[in-house]
Amino acid sequence: MKIVVAVKRVADPNVKVRALADSSGVDLANVKMTMNPFDEIAVEEAVRLKEAGRADEVVVVSIGSEKSAETLRTALAMGADRGILIRTEAVVEPLAVAKLLKAVAEAERPDIIITGKQAIDDDANQTGQMLSALLGWGQGTFASKLVVGDKAIEVTREIDGGLQTVSLQLPALVTADLRLNEPRYASLPNIMKAKKKPIDERTPADYGASIEPRLIVVRVHEPANRKAGIKVGSVGELVERLHREAGVL
Amino acid sequence: MTILVLAEHQDTLLDEATAKVVSAAGRMGGEIHVLVAGSGCRAAAEAAARLTGVAKVLLADEPSLSNRLAEPVAALVVSRAGSYGAVLAPSTTNGKNIMPRVAALLDVMQVSDVIAIDGPDLFQRPIYAGNVIQTVRSVDAKTVLTIRASAFPAAPVAAAAAPIEAVAMPDNPGVSTFIGSALSRSERPELAGARIVVSGGRALASAENFDTVLAPLADTLGAAIGASRAAVDAGYVSNDLQVGQTGKIIAPDLYIACGISGAIQHLAGMKDSRVIVAINKDPDAPIFQVADYGLVADLFEAVPELHTAVAAKAGA
Ligand SMILES: Cc1cc2nc3c(=O)[nH]c(=O)nc-3n(C[C@H](O)[C@H](O)[C@H](O)COP(=O)(O)OP(=O)(O)OC[C@H]3O[C@@H](n4cnc5c(N)ncnc54)[C@H](O)[C@@H]3O)c2cc1C
Numbered sequence: 001m002k003i004v005v006a007v008k009r010v011a012d013p014n015v016k017v018r019a020l021a022d023s024s025g026v027d028l029a030n031v032k033m034t035m036n037p038f039d040e041i042a043v044e045e046a047v048r049l050k051e052a053g054r055a056d057e058v059v060v061v062s063i064g065s066e067k068s069a070e071t072l073r074t075a076l077a078m079g080a081d082r083g084i085l086i087r088t089e090a091v092v093e094p095l096a097v098a099k100l101l102k103a104v105a106e107a108e109r110p111d112i113i114i115t116g117k118q119a120i121d122d123d124a125n126q127t128g129q130m131l132s133a134l135l136g137w138g139q140g141t142f143a144s145k146l147v148v149g150d151k152a153i154e155v156t157r158e159i160d161g162g163l164q165t166v167s168l169q170l171p172a173l174v175t176a177d178l179r180l181n182e183p184r185y186a187s188l189p190n191i192m193k194a195k196k197k198p199i200d201e202r203t204p205a206d207y208g209a210s211i212e213p214r215l216i217v218v219r220v221h222e223p224a225n226r227k228a229g230i231k232v233g234s235v236g237e238l239v240e241r242l243h244r245e246a247g248v249l
Numbered sequence: 250m251t252i253l254v255l256a257e258h259q260d261t262l263l264d265e266a267t268a269k270v271v272s273a274a275g276r277m278g279g280e281i282h283v284l285v286a287g288s289g290c291r292a293a294a295e296a297a298a299r300l301t302g303v304a305k306v307l308l309a310d311e312p313s314l315s316n317r318l319a320e321p322v323a324a325l326v327v328s329r330a331g332s333y334g335a336v337l338a339p340s341t342t343n344g345k346n347i348m349p350r351v352a353a354l355l356d357v358m359q360v361s362d363v364i365a366i367d368g369p370d371l372f373q374r375p376i377y378a379g380n381v382i383q384t385v386r387s388v389d390a391k392t393v394l395t396i397r398a399s400a401f402p403a404a405p406v407a408a409a410a411a412p413i414e415a416v417a418m419p420d421n422p423g424v425s426t427f428i429g430s431a432l433s434r435s436e437r438p439e440l441a442g443a444r445i446v447v448s449g450g451r452a453l454a455s456a457e458n459f460d461t462v463l464a465p466l467a468d469t470l471g472a473a474i475g476a477s478r479a480a481v482d483a484g485y486v487s488n489d490l491q492v493g494q495t496g497k498i499i500a501p502d503l504y505i506a507c508g509i510s511g512a513i514q515h516l517a518g519m520k521d522s523r524v525i526v527a528i529n530k531d532p533d534a535p536i537f538q539v540a541d542y543g544l545v546a547d548l549f550e551a552v553p554e555l556h557t558a559v560a561a562k563a564g565a
Contacts, residue, residue, distance in 0.1 A: 133351075142346070159342040164429075166318065169423075226525075241542060242542065
């Protein structure tokens with residue numbers, strides 16, 4: 001069984017990203033970058049399936065600038081076998097990412113594709129669903145548990161009301177939620193080993209998919225900051241103010 | 250332009266999120282139709298027909314739609330989408346699951362989690378956990394949007410009901426089957442629509458403390474209970490109570506954060522609440538930077554005291 005995992009390089013989740021003064025975009029100069037946390041969970045799950053003997057090969061794919069190779073190296077150090085970097089400096093929207101990944105899937109023929117449920121930069125939460133639609137596969141989004149069989153996979157999903165379990169015929173697509181697993185830190189020997197693992201470099205043109213954006217960014221701004229209020233001295237004062245000032249009690 | 254809204258409902262009940270998406274659709278200008286897809290869901294369709302602004306309800310009542318699996322629902326929406334200029338759904342987990350599938354099948358780039366509609370093709374949406382707002386213009390022939398329900402008022406109930414038209418389900422793609430669900434049952438209001446939310450963090454330290462310390466306050470206030478990711482990860486409460494960037498995004502009248510530090514990802518889910526109260530023993534906790542009223546205290550003392558004071562007020 002082969003698993004493909006898609007990974008994205010994003011700003012570190014602990015960074016408070018700001019809008020550029022001219023409202024044209026966000027300021028990522030000198031911002032620490034990392035693998036999207038949900039993608040780390042996706043990689044971890046694939047590697048665990050390999051370690052459990054369910055999968056033979058884990059291929060990681062990233063679309064982005066040459067720096068995305070670092071993100072692929074991180075995944076390789078976690079235990080993935082090889083990487084594919086689709087190099088572009090352009091902003092690639094989820095629909096275009098899904099089209100490129102579809103082309104990868106057609107070439108690689110994986111049994112399972114795992115993506116993170118959302119990237120913490122654009123917060124779009126679309127790529128996995130779009131990819132599975134384009135492939136005509138079933139989708140198990142927001143997964144907190146996987147049980148992989150020979151012909152089907154059971155996915156437990158985190159939904160608004162609680163949990164839902166679905167069974168998907170293979171090949172299938174899964175998007176990882178926070179509680180699917182806790183990703184490992186790569187060990188130093190594995191980081192060294194990862195340097196020798198292959199990364200195949202491609203361009204979007206190799207796959208013949210258009211990555212022309214469909215959404216034109218008109219403006220990027222920061223929302224009005226909420227002002228810090230006051231500290232109250234006691235529970236009594238709090239109740240009094242919630243009642244008289246705020247009118248919520 | 251005619252707009253199709255995919256309803257969020259529980260078959261016999263229409264969720265308020267649907268009324269909010271209908272009011273968002275109203276800002277785009279055009280006739281609004283609502284699609285109710287489910288099994289035994291006529292009651293939800295009847296409720297949708299009574300929302301102000303709705304011209305027609307499409308009812309797809311089929312056993313194969315009973316659990317809102319993405320593959321059949323998306324196939325249904327796509328089969329009806331031809332005559333519509335826009336397709337909208339709330340950014341609930343159903344909307345997030347189904348709509349990108351619809352968008353891809355229509356070759357449309359979806360606009361996720363819309364918080365403001367500035368024109369038929371101009372939308373605002375938060376990125377980077379809501380630290381930045383992006384305004385985008387869609388150049389696609391159709392638009393597919395998920396709507397952050399908490400950013401829009403609910404469409405009111407109308408005097409007259411719109412007509413309901415039955416629609417047929419196309420072939421089910423058949424690649425997915427429902428196995429089961431474990432839904433949380435609670436007498437408390439739904440977190441997504443509650444007027445007051447009492448939320449607990451890692452500091453609660455156990456499931457029992459959620460029950461014995463937080464729940465009495467929530468129940469006296471008629472509030473929903475929420476939680477930080479840390480509290481959910483530790484198993485103190487179920488996943489559907491997580492508030493934040495990757496949980497539920499809410500904007501109640503009153504949000505009381507107890508023992509929550511105020512990480513960016515948590516703030517993303519509650520910073521649009523009307524009034525925020527923070528109870529935290531660390532005076533430098535970031536949550537105080539967004540709180541209207543901060544109380545530096547041990548929550549195990551302050552929360553029971555607050556409960557007593559609120560109960561006394563209610564009794565007075
Ligand atoms: C990709 C990603 C997504 C995430 N999504 C979310 C999300 O959706 N929602 C979310 O909440 N988090 C999310 N997080 C996690 C987030 O970054 C924080 O780790 C989390 O919110 C912390 O939870 P907490 O405030 O309960 O815990 P902590 O940060 O540990 O804070 C506990 C607080 O309790 C206070 N305290 C301790 N004891 C007491 C006491 N006796 N009385 C009063 N106060 C006390 C402490 O001073 C402290 O401020 C996400 C993180 C990542 C990386």
